[in-house]
Amino acid sequence: MQDNQAVNKARALYYNLFANFFVSSKELGNYLELVSLVKMLKENPLDASSGKALENISTALDPISNVVLLQEFDDLFHNPTTKKIRQTASFYDEGVESGKKRVEMIQFVAKTKIRRDEKAYFEYEDSVGFIFSLMAELTDLVAQDEKEYENTVHCIFAQVINDFIDEFAKDTYEHESAVIYKDLMVVLHSFVAFERLYLEVSKPAIKERIKKVESCDAISDEEMERRARNKAMKALGPKNKQDQDEPKDMAYDVEDEI
Template sequence: MQDNQAINKARALYYNLFANFFVPASDVENYLELVKLVDILKKSPLDTNSGKALEKISELLDPTSNIALLQEYDEIFHNPTSKNIRTTASYYDEGVESGKKRVEMINFVGKTKLRRNEKKYHEYEDSVGFIFSLMAQLSDLIAQDEKEYENTVHCIFAQILNDFIDEFAKELYEHNSAVLYRELIVVLHSFVEFERLYLEVSKPVPKEKVEKVQACEVEEISEEEKERRARNKALKAQGPKEEACPVDIAYDIEDNI
């Protein structure tokens, strides 16, 4: 694996970008940081297609308000009248929430000095937002010469993210309400292909689809899932004082004992 500080810093920026789109904060200051991040990345894109997509995202993002982004996010992931895109690795692996992939992610987090801030973040550990946020911080630590996390990052990508990200991206790209997110998926596609080359991980062979719980089948949602959704709804209703999951405080960083 290459040992390149600049590459790992760039990887951290991209993971940070995706984290902020999949756990969008209600805090406008955090949103403005996201706008700046898009402006930075569009100057040196991974390829032509992602460059055009970043330019389009920059045009679509309101420079002063995150309302449009939050509305599109809710339409895609929380609208009870339309198909909702599921966001956890367990769902794409087994067709259920909180499955084996969540256990694997909990174990990976346990190998780091990063910890989930449960008061601020209620999504499962194998949700795309959590994974992107964790990978952003670990990539940044690697760029700071904490090379002990290289293997953890490699394993999370190879064993968790790589297995389901293509299917997740396809469903999101084809969603009727996706505008900003359709452009984001173009960027994500280019980045995932880069990660596969950089980490020397092969694209997974398409597997037989598991039977998934439909969004409208409320009776089949577990009690744990209902409680998680209720916590998220309450957290969002509190507004800027209780951010959904700003990347800079999604984890409490502690020294290992």
Template sequence: MIDKQSVVDARRVYYSLLSRLFVFSWDDDRFSGVQQMLDLMAANPMDENSQKALENLQLAFDSRNLESVASEYDRIFHAPPDPIRTSVSFYEEGYESSSPCLEIKNMLLKTKFRRDEKRYKDTEDNFGFLFSLMSNFIELGKNDENYRDLSDEIFVRFLNPYIDEFVEKLYTHPKAEIYRNVASLMASFFAFERIYYDGIESQNVKSIKVKDGLSRAEMARRESNKKRRENDKRRKKELS
């Protein structure tokens, strides 16, 4: 069993790294801090696969190679004929800006966070934006149960059902070289995250209807509600 308090900072750093790798920006410093985070992770890799991926990424994110990283990002996520989609809406319902985007906007109303439209060009359900939220919510959750609950909800409701499909698309994309290592790192990290969340199951099924007539979205909502009830029960027990 994981000592959850002992891995808070490590989880925050991983999500912070992923946010920098998947949030589109025109800024010259879009990859600021990436090399330092990679060095930190490489000192304590999760497993053999992540160790190799981190070694390759350390070379790729040398300051002399950042233009190559940005160019590869554009070829994977923007260039025709088959750019990889990065929104939960697309993986859940097959088109952009659907109900997950609205759900996340409503979630943000409970917080001090809003999407900075000048910085974040994509919608609120973009994976990069969700990774950024996770990093911030994990940090704030050290002292605020509400933010801990919100980070739980983001993972259970929005990331867990769709992240494996996204990672697979990234790993197998013909233009992915540097980002294939990112995909390997993500595979190890999200396997760890499922252990952190008490062995929650992957939902890597590439169809809208997946089990007993339920959509992945409905399965995710039920899992999220279950997690919320568990958190409420835990709090009541702590107060009693």
């Protein structure tokens, strides 16, 4: 009983670590708490590789300023001049934002007493920051003997985190701007491996990356019929001046606004 409580407290600390790295905050107090958390976890790492990575992170983090970390976060996830890493489970599942995985996460949240503060947090419920924050809260409640959340924690990991986290970690680790976050992905890799063992969840098979579907590809039935009529008319040739003056269809690409 006590062993499980200690393990769950440690798991909550790791989820809290990742949550603080993926929920961007300009509050210096939050940053200083993160610095302290890194220092604490590096004393008892999960394995040698995560221990070394935590040492590197601790060295790289400025002890009094969060400017460097905030800049790297923006370069990874918001900089339009580099490859922007997507942060939602839906994107890795379907190639679009706000998909089925977001619906699943909303349903999981509804089963708990925790709610997203929409005024303070604008990311979707299936974003890594929100998922890790929720898992930190729920795992901590489990450590406090609120057993009703054990199944929710297991299901969120098995049905949401497990399916996309390896791809997300790979994208982050390989990004040209990743320095602190490159080491963080080493820690995340070790932690996810531990969670799979602890929760008895198998690593998913490697699947082909789903490409983002452009909105112009999904045309309506009416538009398909109109194009078919135009094609048939062109095949017959112009019958009069009105046919010759009819404007042609114009091809254009439209990107979804994310």
